Amino acid sequence: MSWRRFGFKFAAAFLVVFGLGYLLPNFSVLPVSTAAFAGLTIAGLSFCVETLILKKDVLPFTYGLISFFLSLFGLAFLKMGAAIDLSWLGLLAAALIIGLVDLIIPSTLN
Numbered sequence: 001m002s003w004r005r006f007g008f009k010f011a012a013a014f015l016v017v018f019g020l021g022y023l024l025p026n027f028s029v030l031p032v033s034t035a036a037f038a039g040l041t042i043a044g045l046s047f048c049v050e051t052l053i054l055k056k057d058v059l060p061f062t063y064g065l066i067s068f069f070l071s072l073f074g075l076a077f078l079k080m081g082a083a084i085d086l087s088w089l090g091l092l093a094a095a096l097i098i099g100l101v102d103l104i105i106p107s108t109l110n
Contacts, residue, residue: 013042017038024090024093042098045074069099075091
């Protein structure tokens with residue numbers, strides 16, 4: 001994973017988490033720093049998995065699928081510890097949108 005891909009992944013996760021905080025009623029991210037921490041956590045997990053486990057021989061569909069599961073795991077982990085109030089439906093919606101964004105756009109940033 002390149003630094004450009006990491007930066008895009010962070011920006012996409014941050015914007016999705018922060019945007020859904022305003023759109024969904026059961027999804028609230030109180031300060032902006034909490035949304036930034038959620039984006040950094042998701043991008044960091046993706047960086048570790050894609051660099052250490054996946055290497056370079058994967059399909060773009062795999063990036064979206066891995067991103068969905070890592071976003072789901074990362075947000076569920078942050079739900080327990082940080083100031084993020086999530087319903088399970090909001091958690092799935094955020095993970096799905098982050099996975100779709102990673103499926104469509106960053107596959108060209110390798």
